[in-house]
Structure formats: structure tokens, C-alpha cells
Amino acid sequence: MTGTAAEYEHIAPLLTSEGWELLNSLGPYSDGDSLKTNLELRKAGHSAELVSAVLTQSRLRAKAAAKFGPFAERMLFTHAGLEQATRLNIAALHAQRFAAAGLERVADLGCGIGADAMALATLDRKVTAVEQDETTAAVATINLMPWPEATVVNADATEVDLADVDGVWLDPARRTTTSSGTTRIFDPEAFSPPLSFVESLADRGLPVGVKMGPGIPHESLPENCEAQWISVHGEVTEAALWFNELARPGIRRAALVIRDGGSAELTSGIDYDRNHQDVELGPAEGYLYEPDGAVIRAGLVADVARQLGGHLLDPHIAYICAPDLTATPFARAYKVLQVRPFNVKKLKAWVKASRIGVLEIKKRGTAVAPDELRKTLLTGSGKGPNKATLVLTRIGEDRVAIVVEPVP
Known part of the structure; x- marks a missing residue:
């Protein structure tokens, strides 16, 4: 991860005893109270720079609670670091791989603000957390203070001596950071460090795990790894690649779906081939299933269709229909009520x-903008008391609007 001068200015004042104590003395952050708090702290004699830093950090801590829970209350964050940081429950899954493989000494290369290193240290791994950006390394040092077996090194991840480690975890920077914000990078060879560096570590026989963006193309996956896509409450958060002892035998692709009720995983032992899905095509009837994003990214839609005894509407679109309602953690179910041609005038x-x-308008395989279409269809409708859900898609060359009813 790369910091900016602005982030340094908001971190440096907090690395003093006065700054740290003042930050931790604040109550829960509230946008409505921030101006009042600013004036009170300035009146108490604190500098403008320190007050700005503690309020910025207090706001980041409040935002970070979604990823880190109560741990966020005593952590430091940069904007870019929080944006890319692994959720703590997912970091725990990463750490469990290393613990299950009996790997005690782990290098976390490109540790960012330290989320994965925290999880590894919690499972009593001896962690060397490496971060090239000086500001981010300082943040990681603060965040890892509760774990004496964790050490932060401010260095280039590609130049660290790995002779004394048992395994390696990497979270490459997939964004470029400037004073105006961050921009996502899509080419795995443009990551820092690049995917080829990860492969070179695996080729040396090291057990390696790496966090990639969920949009990584299947053709970019190394041949000797397990790829696991993870979704949390319907949001696909990552694709993790596992090599050597960290890869599970017989698994090439996996989709791990995590929701409030628990988790479920679907796996395959073969490469994804979008042109040979071995599942029938058919009409929109019975029940329509919208696969979870992790299932789609992992190329396991056809596998879910077979589990449901269903078929695809189109070979290249991730909608499934089946005659019967079957409970599955891997897809959201809707009852098909009507199938209409896509005609705006008639839909209105x-x-x-x-x-x-x-x-509600859902779509896949069509360029329609749901918000614009919704506004068009509801304008002049009289705003009646009823609700409806439309699924816009293609079946072959035909554009259709499927009226469905969500299944609770």
C-alpha cells in the first residue's frame, strides 16, 4: 500500500503520547458533534493539526467497526489502508490455513495496516509483517503492539530474506494512491508485488497464500494453485490463491458464501471452461435463482444449476430456472409470475x-440502467400501493422482462 503526504500529516501527531491519549479519550464519533468537539479541543489548548488528526482518526475508527468490530477502538488507520484491509473474520480464515498446516513462522508481505498479521498473531503464529510505505508501517506497528511475537519491518516485500519463514501471506497493492484518491488496478502484473513474484515464491516450494481482487480472470490463475472466492452478506470481497501445503488436495476452484446464519462452500476440482458448462438451457418458468457473486466469479453457476435440477436461461448469463423451490445458500430464489418482452411502453x-x-429492477446481460428505467416506468403511474420485482435479461437474442416474487 502507498500512503500520501496528507495521510502522514494525519498520522504523525497521533504517534506522540499526547496525541494517542487524546484520541483514546474521545467518545464514539458523530458527524453532528464533530464541529462542537473541534471547538472544545481547540479551546482546551490542543493544536489545530492535532485536533484535525484525532477527529479524522475517530471518524475512520467508526467506519472501521464494520471490518474490525471492537478492535477498531484501539487501532490506527489510513484511508487507503482501511479501504483495502481484509475484514477481520476473513483474515481469521486466512490465518487458520497456516495454523492447520502447522506453519509457525509466517511472513506477511505487504501487510498494510496489519489486519492479516493480527489474525495470524492471534493464532500464535510468529509474524514478520513487511510494509514498504513508512506511514502505513507505523500504523501497522501500533496495531500489532498487543502481540509481542509480531514484528513490523519497513521494507520492500520483494527484497526481504525469507530463509527463516515457514510460509508467506501476501496482500498486493491493487490501487494507486494520489492526493485526489485511489484508482483500482486490474492487471495482476501491475500489482505491488506482481502475481509473477507470488508464483516465484511458490515455485521455490514455499507455502504461499495471496489475496487478489475478486475480478481476477480465470485465465490469469496459475496452474498450481487453489482459488477461493469469498462473499460476505452478498458482497464478493476477494479471491484468495493458495499454493503448496496451503492448497487443499483436489480443489481447483471454490466459492465460500458467508451470511449471518453461517457459511457454505461449493468446490470444483477442474478448471473453468465457459464454453463447456454441461447444463441444459430452458425457458423462464417455475423459480428463478440468482447465484451468489462468489459462485459466479468462481465459475460454478452450472454446478448450482445441477444441484437445483434446473437449467440456464442463456449459456452466458448467470440466471437459473428450476421447476421446484429448493433451499440453497448459493443463490437467491424468486417465483416466476410472468415473462414479458422488453418493451418500455408496454411495461409502463x-x-x-x-x-x-x-x-425493484434487477438485470444481467443487458445494458439497461435500472435507476433510469425505474424512473421512466413509475412516472405518471399514480404511485399505487403495490410492489413488484422485474428481472431484465436476455434469452438467446430476445430481451425479456421477467416479473418475479422474492421467496422469503
Whole structure:
């Protein structure tokens, strides 16, 4: 990860005893109270730089609670570091791989603010956390203070001596950071460090795990790894690649779906081939299933279709239909009510006649903008009391609007 001068200015004042104590003395952050708090702290004699730093950090801590829970209350963050940081529950899954493999000494290369290193240290791994950016390394040092077996090294991840480690974890920087914000990088060879460096470590026989963006193309996956896509509450958070002892035998692709009720995983032992999915095509009828994003990214839609006894509407679109309702953690189910041609004028007339005031529009395989279409269909409809859900997609060359009812 790369810091900016602005982030340094907001971190440096907190690395003093006065700054750290003042930050930890603040109550829960509130946007509505920030101006009042600013004035009170300035009146108490604190400098403008320190007050700005503690309020910025207090706001980041509040935002970080979604990823780090109560741990966020005593951590430091940079904007870019928090944005890319692994959720703590997912970092725990990474750490469990190393613990299960019996790997005690782990190098976390490109540790960022230290999320994965924290999880590894919690499982009693001896962690060397390496971060090239000086500001981010300082933040990681603070965050890892509760774990004496964790050490932070400010260095280039590609130049660290790995002779004394049992395994390696990497979270390459996949964004460039400037004073105006961050920009996502899509080419794995443009990551820092690049995917080829990860492969070179694996080729040396080291057990290696690496966090990649969920959009990594299947053709970019190294041949000798297990790839696991993870979604949390419907959001695909990452694709983790595992090499050597950290890869599970017989698994090439996996989709791990995590929700409040627990987790479920679907796996395959073969490479993904979008042209040979071995599943039937058919009409929109019975129940429509929208696969979880991790299932889609892992190329396991056809596998879910077979589990459901269903078929695809189109070979290149991730919608499944099946005659029966079957509970599955891997897809959201809808009852098919009607199938209409996609015709804006006729859909607008249907919305008005059905007295629809709330309209959800989902789409896949079409360039329609749901928000714009919703506004068009509801304008002049009379804002009736009814709700409806439309699924816009293609079946072959035909554009269709499928009226569905969500299954609770």
C-alpha cells in the first residue's frame, strides 16, 4: 500500500503520547458533534493539526467497526489502508490455513495496516509483517503492539530474506494512491508485488497464500494453485490463491458464501471452461435463482444449476430456472409470475394498470440502467400501493422482462 503526504500529516501527531491519549479519550464519533468537539479541543489548548488528526482518526475508527468490530477502538488507520484491509473474520480464515498446516513462522508481505498479521498473531503464529510505505508501517506497528511475537519491518516485500519463514501471506497493492484518491488496478502484473513474484515464491516450494481482487480472470490463475472466492452478506470481497501445503488436495476452484446464519462452500476440482458448462438451457418458468457473486466469479453457476435440477436461461448469463423451490445458500430464489418482452411502453402500461408504486429492477446481460428505467416506468403511474420485482435479461437474442416474487 502507498500512503500520501496528507495521510502522514494525519498520522504523525497521533504517534506522540499526547496525541494517542487524546484520541483514546474521545467518545464514539458523530458527524453532528464533530464541529462542537473541534471547538472544545481547540479551546482546551490542543493544536489545530492535532485536533484535525484525532477527529479524522475517530471518524475512520467508526467506519472501521464494520471490518474490525471492537478492535477498531484501539487501532490506527489510513484511508487507503482501511479501504483495502481484509475484514477481520476473513483474515481469521486466512490465518487458520497456516495454523492447520502447522506453519509457525509466517511472513506477511505487504501487510498494510496489519489486519492479516493480527489474525495470524492471534493464532500464535510468529509474524514478520513487511510494509514498504513508512506511514502505513507505523500504523501497522501500533496495531500489532498487543502481540509481542509480531514484528513490523519497513521494507520492500520483494527484497526481504525469507530463509527463516515457514510460509508467506501476501496482500498486493491493487490501487494507486494520489492526493485526489485511489484508482483500482486490474492487471495482476501491475500489482505491488506482481502475481509473477507470488508464483516465484511458490515455485521455490514455499507455502504461499495471496489475496487478489475478486475480478481476477480465470485465465490469469496459475496452474498450481487453489482459488477461493469469498462473499460476505452478498458482497464478493476477494479471491484468495493458495499454493503448496496451503492448497487443499483436489480443489481447483471454490466459492465460500458467508451470511449471518453461517457459511457454505461449493468446490470444483477442474478448471473453468465457459464454453463447456454441461447444463441444459430452458425457458423462464417455475423459480428463478440468482447465484451468489462468489459462485459466479468462481465459475460454478452450472454446478448450482445441477444441484437445483434446473437449467440456464442463456449459456452466458448467470440466471437459473428450476421447476421446484429448493433451499440453497448459493443463490437467491424468486417465483416466476410472468415473462414479458422488453418493451418500455408496454411495461409502463403494465406498471400503471397493476398500481405499482415500488419497483425493484434487477438485470444481467443487458445494458439497461435500472435507476433510469425505474424512473421512466413509475412516472405518471399514480404511485399505487403495490410492489413488484422485474428481472431484465436476455434469452438467446430476445430481451425479456421477467416479473418475479422474492421467496422469503
